[in-house]
Amino acid sequence: AQTVTQSQPEMSVQEAETVTLSCTYDTSENNYYLFWYKQPPSRQMILVIRQEAYKQQNATENRFSVNFQKAAKSFSLKISDSQLGDTAMYFCAFMKQGTYKYIFGTGTRLKVLA
Amino acid sequence: GAGVSQSPSNKVTEKGKDVELRCDPISGHTALYWYRQSLGQGLEFLIYFQGNSAPDKSGLPSDRFSAERTGGSVSTLTIQRTQQEDSAVYLCASSLAGQGNYGYTFGSGTRLTVV
Numbered sequence: 248a249q250t251v252t253q254s255q256p257e258m259s260v261q262e263a264e265t266v267t268l269s270c271t272y273d274t275s276e277n278n279y280y281l282f283w284y285k286q287p288p289s290r291q292m293i294l295v296i297r298q299e300a301y302k303q304q305n306a307t308e309n310r311f312s313v314n315f316q317k318a319a320k321s322f323s324l325k326i327s328d329s330q331l332g333d334t335a336m337y338f339c340a341f342m343k344q345g346t347y348k349y350i351f352g353t354g355t356r357l358k359v360l361a
Numbered sequence: 362g363a364g365v366s367q368s369p370s371n372k373v374t375e376k377g378k379d380v381e382l383r384c385d386p387i388s389g390h391t392a393l394y395w396y397r398q399s400l401g402q403g404l405e406f407l408i409y410f411q412g413n414s415a416p417d418k419s420g421l422p423s424d425r426f427s428a429e430r431t432g433g434s435v436s437t438l439t440i441q442r443t444q445q446e447d448s449a450v451y452l453c454a455s456s457l458a459g460q461g462n463y464g465y466t467f468g469s470g471t472r473l474t475v476v
Binding site: 280282284289290291292293294297338342344346347348349351352353354 | 403406
């Protein structure tokens with residue numbers, strides 16, 4: 248069975264600074280996808296970034312980038328130039344290729360300070 | 362619609378009552394998913410629909426939980442004889458068929474409180 252671990256329940260960062268959220272996972276699969284979702288107080292889960300395990304190149308989306316280390320089963324999210332609107336819960340998620348079901352981590356609550 | 366719409370946004374019910382939670386997915390999204398987000402359990406998969414069929418109901422916690430989808434669109438999650446442990450946020454999401462690995466579009470959830 249797959250598991251996803253987020254070891255940082257809460258983090259804070261000053262506006263305009265950079266912060267890294269950690270995620271590790273355990274799987275025996277070789278083909279899978281990894282995701283970071285953001286959940287602001289509105290409760291809607293918003294896809295931040297997605298990584299295909301077969302791609303060595305780390306995914307980037309504007310201020311968001313990942314450090315994907317397949318051998319180490321690590322998938323961290325880096326947020327650059329943090330903004331107040333980045334304040335939210337962040338969930339790391341795993342999806343086995345050919346399936347539709349997420350395995351979510353327990354989340355990291357990020358607070359961006361003015 | 363433009364996004365995934367869930368209603369009601371919040372629901373308070375008495376223990377033992379039945380509740381219905383509604384999800385209206387993005388138009389054209391044939392895949393629909395229900396997840397439950399609770400303090401003790403995190404985010405858990407409940408059920409997956411492809412069209413009106415539910416090939417995977419493996420996450421439904423008990424026979425008090427059921428779901429249906431009609432017209433390949435709106436889905437209703439029904440909880441009978443609610444218990445306090447059912448208190449949670451129920452999230453619905455949708456995607457194009459076979460495209461779940463590109464990410465889902467989630468609704469804003471229904472917060473259910475059983476008193």
